[in-house]
Amino acid sequence: xxxxxxxxxxxxxxxxxxxxxxxxxxxxxxxxxxxxxxxxxxxxxxxxxxxxxxxxxxxxxxxxxxxxxxxxxxxxxxxxxxxxxxxxxxxxxxxxxxxxxxxxxxxxxxxxxxxxxxxxxxxxxxxxxxxxxxxxxxxxxxxxxxxxxxxxxxxxxxxxxxxxxxxxxxxxxxxxxxxxxxxxxxxxxxxxxxxxxxxxxxxxxxxxxxxxxxxxxxxxxxxxxxxxxxxxxxxxxxxxxxxxxxxxxxxxxxxxxxxxxxxxxxxxxxxxxxxxxxxxxxxxxxxxxxxxxxxxxxxxxxxxxxxxxxxxxxxxxxxxxxxxxxxxxxxxxxxxxxxxxxxxxxxxxxxxxxxxxxxxxxxxxxxxxxxxxxxxxxxxxxxxxxxxxxxxxxxxxxxxxxxxxxxxxxxxxxxxxxxxxxxxxxxxxxxxxxxxxxx
Numbered sequence: 206x207x208x209x210x211x212x213x214x215x216x217x218x219x220x221x222x223x224x225x226x227x228x229x230x231x232x233x234x235x236x237x238x239x240x241x242x243x244x245x246x247x248x249x250x251x252x253x254x255x256x257x258x259x260x261x262x263x264x265x266x267x268x269x270x271x272x273x274x275x276x277x278x279x280x281x282x283x284x285x286x287x288x289x290x291x292x293x294x295x296x297x298x299x300x301x302x303x304x305x306x307x308x309x310x311x312x313x314x315x316x317x318x319x320x321x322x323x324x325x326x327x328x329x330x331x332x333x334x335x336x337x338x339x340x341x342x343x344x345x346x347x348x349x350x351x352x353x354x355x356x357x358x359x360x361x362x363x364x365x366x367x368x369x370x371x372x373x374x375x376x377x378x379x380x381x382x383x384x385x386x387x388x389x390x391x392x393x394x395x396x397x398x399x400x401x402x403x404x405x406x407x408x409x410x411x412x413x414x415x416x417x418x419x420x421x422x423x424x425x426x427x428x429x430x431x432x433x434x435x436x437x438x439x440x441x442x443x444x445x446x447x448x449x450x451x452x453x454x455x456x457x458x459x460x461x462x463x464x465x466x467x468x469x470x471x472x473x474x475x476x477x478x479x480x481x482x483x484x485x486x487x488x489x490x491x492x493x494x495x496x497x498x499x500x501x502x503x504x505x506x507x508x509x510x511x512x513x514x515x516x517x518x519x520x521x522x523x524x525x526x527x528x529x530x531x532x533x534x535x536x537x538x539x540x541x542x543x544x545x546x547x548x549x550x551x552x553x554x555x556x557x558x559x560x561x562x563x564x565x566x567x568x569x570x571x572x573x574x575x576x577x578x579x580x581x582x583x584x585x586x587x588x589x590x591x592x593x594x595x596x597x598x599x600x601x602x603x604x605x606x607x608x609x610x611x612x613x614x615x616x617x618x619x620x621x622x623x624x625x626x627x628x629x630x631x632x633x634x635x636x637x638x639x640x641x642x643x644x
Contacts, residue, residue, distance in 0.1 A: 218595055220255040220597075224242040225241050228602060229500055230496055231603065248288055249295035252296050252301070255611065264423075264443070264597055268342065299629070301322075303322075303333065305333070307334060307364040309337055323420055328416030330420045336358060362433075374409030376390075378390070421633045422439050432462055442475065449586075453590065475595050477571065486575040500566075508564070509546070524557045
C-alpha cells in the first residue's frame with residue numbers, strides 16, 4: 206500500500222445509491238430486488254451501511270422522467286427529498302445529498318425544502334445542483350423542447366443566488382424566544398425583493414434558519430458553463446473521468462476558476478468510481494464479465510443512438526464507432542456524457558457494441574476491478590497525484606458491492622492514513638467548506 210504524503214488531502218467518500226446498482230444489468234444479478242427502487246427501507250439500509258463504513262454522505266440522483274430504456278432496467282424512484290427524509294431519520298451522522306433541478310423547480314420551493322430537511326437531519330443535507338437535460342423531463346413540465354444549454358445555466362446561476370438570499374433572509378439573532386412576549390425581531394427577518402431574468406421572489410423564507418443555514422452545495426456538470434457555476438458556488442463537484450490525466454486537468458482547471466472567484470476557496474473534486482471487488486483480481490474480473498454478459502446488446506445500441514441524436518436502427522453492433530459527432534458545446538442535452546461518447550468516437554478503436562457495453566457498465570466513469578488491495582491502492586494513487594479529492598462510489602450491484610467496499614476496501618484506505626474531512630458530528634457543509642459560507 207502507498208504511504209500517506211507529508212501534506213495530504215483527505216479522501217472524501219460518498220456513496221451513490223441507485224436502485225440495484227449502477228450497472229445496467231444489476232437488477233438481473235443473483236439476489237437483486239428488481240423493485241428496490243421504490244422501497245425506502247432498502248435505501249435506509251444502504252445508508253446505514255455507508256455510515257457504518259465512515260463514508261461522508263450518500264448521494265441521491267433524480268431524472269424527473271421515466272428513462273427511455275425502461276425495458277431493460279428499473280426506472281423511476283421515490284422522489285429524492287422524500288427519500289432523504291426517511292434516510293435522515295434512519296441514520297445519525299452521514300450526510301444526504303439530494304438532486305434538485307433548477308430547470309423544473311422554483312427557488313422558494315427548493316430553499317424551504319432543503320432548509321426543512323436540514324432541520325430534520327440536524328445539519329446533514331446537501332444539494333446537488335443540476336439543470337436537467339433530457340427531452341422526457343422537458344415534456345413533463347410543458348417545455349416545447351430542452352431549454353438551451355446557456356439558458357439553463359443562466360437560470361441555474363440566478364436560482365442558486367435566490368436560494369442563498371432566502372437562506373440568509375433571517376439574521377442569526379432574529380429569533381429571541383423571549384418568554385416576556387417577543388418571539389422574533391421583525392426587523393431581522395427581511396424580504397429579499399429579488400427581480401431577475403427568470404424569477405421574481407419577495408421572501409423572506411418561511412423556514413427559520415437551519416443548522417447549516419446554507420446546505421452543502423454540490424455540482425455535477427463539466428461543461429464550460431457547469432465549471433463557471435461550480436466555481437461560484439460549489440463545495441464539492443461530482444465529475445466523470447476515466448483517466449488520471451483527464452481527472453488532474455479538470456481538477457486544476459476548476460480550482461483555478463474557483464480561486465479567481467475567491468482565493469480562499471478549495472473545491473473538492475470527486476470523480477465517479479465503480480469498484481468491482483473480488484477476493485483476487487481474477488475473481489473480480491470474472492464477476493464483472495458475468496454481469497456484462499447479462500446486458501442485452503440491442504437495447505443498449507438503441508440507447509446509444511438516442512444519446513447521440515441518431516434515428517433508431519442507424520447503428521449495428523459490429524459497426525466501427527467512427528461517427529463524426531459535433532462538439533459537445535453545440536448540443537442542448539447533457540454535454541458531459543455526450544463528450545464521453547464523442548471521445549470514444551474520436552479514438553476510432555471501438556465497435557458500436559463495445560461503446561454500448563461500456564456505457565451500460567460505467568457511462569464513462571472510472572471502473573476499478575480487482576482485489577481490495579488493488580482497488581484501495583488505485584484510489585489512493587489518484588488522490589496522491591492531485592487528480593481527485595475523493596470519490597463518489599457507484600457500486601455496480603447493490604447492496605453486494607457497497608458491502609464489500611465498506612468491509613474490505615475502506616479499512617485499507619483508512620489504514621494508509623486517509624480519513625474523512627472533519628468530524629461526523631459537524632454539520633455536513635462545515636466538514637468541507639472553505640472560505641466561509643457563500644453569500
